[in-house]
Amino acid sequence: SVSAVPQYFKGFAVSSSENWNKPKLVEYERKQIQPHDVVIKNVACGLCGSDLHTLREQWMPMQRKELVVGHEIVGHVMAVGDKVTQFKVGQRVGVGAASASCKDCVRCKNNNEHYCKKQVLTYNSHDEKTGYVTQGGYSSHSIADEDFVFPIPDKMDFTVAGPLMCAGLTVFSPLIRNLGEDATGKTVGIIGIGGLGHLAIQFANALGAKVVTFSRSSSKKEQALSMGADSFVATGEEEGWNTKYEDSFDLMLNCASGVDGLNLSDYLDVLKVDANFVSVGLPPAKDSFQLSPISFLGNGGSFGSSFLGSKKEAMKMLEIAAEKGVKPWIEEIDISEENCHEALTRCHNGDVRYRFVFTGFDKAFGN
Ligand code: NDP
Ligand code: ZN
DSSP states (O other): OGGGSOSEEEEEEBSSGGGTTOOEEEEEEOOOOOTTEEEEEEEEEEOOHHHHHHHTTSSSOOSSSSBOOOOOEEEEEEEEOTTOOSOOTTOEEEEOSEEEOOSOSTTGGGTOGGGOTTOEESSSOEETTTTEEOOOSSBSEEEEEGGGEEEOOTTSOHHHHHHIIIIIHHHHHHHHHHHOSOOTTOEEEEEOOSHHHHHHHHHHHHTTOEEEEEESSSTTHHHHHHTTOSEEEETTTOTTGGGGGTTOEEEEEEOOSSOTTOOHHHHHHTEEEEEEEEEOOOOOTTOOOOOOGGGGTTTTOEEEEOOSOOHHHHHHHHHHHHHHTOOOOEEEEEOSHHHHHHHHHHHHTTOOSSEEEEEOHHHHHOO
16 A cells, blocks of 8 residues: 555645745655555644744754644545554544654653654654655645554544644643643643643643633633633733742643743742643743742742653543543634645734644645
C-alpha cells in the first residue's frame, strides 16, 4: 500500500518570516516512509499558537524553503509501513506536535518519548535518519511514526479531535503529572485563555479540580466561567489580586504565548507550600520571565515547564474528553491561501474564540 502514496504532497507554505501570514499552495517531495510510519490523508488541522511563533521565526529560523506548519492533524490512515502493528488502513487518527523518536532510549522506553533527545517534531524539524525537514498539516497528507499517532474515539468528530492533538495533550500532561487523575479538592490556576488555556480549564474541571482563570482583561470572563472555571481574575484590571488568593493553588499552569503583564512573583506568591508553577506557554526567545529570588522563599514553590505529552497520556486524555465532554471551542474555516491568511492574522490579533480548525481538505487538495 505504501507504493500507492504519491511522491509529492500539497500544502500551504511560507518561505520567509516577512510572509508569515501569506502561505502559498505548493507541492513538495514527501519524506521517505519508514517501517514504523503511518501515512495519513489529512481531513482537518487546528491552528496552534506555535504555528505563529514558527512562521514569525520567534524561536528559531525556518529550516527549509516552503515550510508547511500545522500540528493538530486528523485524518484517515491511507498506508502503513511494513512494521506497523498499531494501525490499519482507513482508521481515524491524529498526530500532534511530535512525530518520531529513537524508540530506544530510557525516555522512549518509559512513556517520555516526547522528551527523547532524538525526537523529530511534526514540522520545521530536521530528521537525522532521512535528512528530511518535516512538514506540517496544512497539507494533503502527513507521515508519522505509529508511536506518535493517536486513534480518535469513534464518537468524536474530527474537528473536535484536532485541537486535542497538541493543545489538549500539552495541558493534560502537566495537570495529571502534578495533580494525579483525581484532582478533587485541589485548586488550579490557568493563565492565558487561548487554545491551550480554554482546554486546560475544561480538563482541570473534568479531573475534579477547582479552577481559577487569569486573563489580561475581563473580556473572556463569561466564557471562561461557562467552560467550568469557578472564578476569574482580570490581571490587568485588578491590581493586588494576589492578596486575595494567598495559599490557594496546588498548581499554576501558564498557557500564555507572551509575557506582557505576566508578573511571575504574584503567581508564585499564591502557591500552597511545595506547589509548582508550570509554564507550557512558550513566548518568543527574546523574552524572559522576570523574577525576584525572594518570590520562591515564602512557600517553597517551584518553577517548571512541560512539553507536549506521551502517547499513553494522549490515550487517557482522549478517553476523558469523550467521557466528560471536553470539547474545544472552534471556528471552522476552509483551508485556502486566503483563509490561511485570515486565520493566522486573526489568531495573531487574539481574535479567535478559541481555536481555528482548517477543514475542506478534499476541495483544496483534490484528496
Ligand atoms: P493562543 O494564541 O490561542 O493563546 C495564547 C493566549 O496567551 C491568549 O489567548 C492570551 O490570553 C495570552 N497572550 C497572547 N499574547 C500575549 C502577550 N503578548 N502577553 C501575555 N499573554 C498573551 O495560543 P495557544 O494557546 O495555541 O498557545 C499558547 C502558548 O503555548 C504558545 O506560546 C505556544 O507556542 C505554546 N505551546 C507550548 C507547547 C508545549 O508543549 N509547551 C505546545 C503547544 C503550544 P489572555 O487574553 O487570556 O491573556
Ligand atoms: Zn501546538
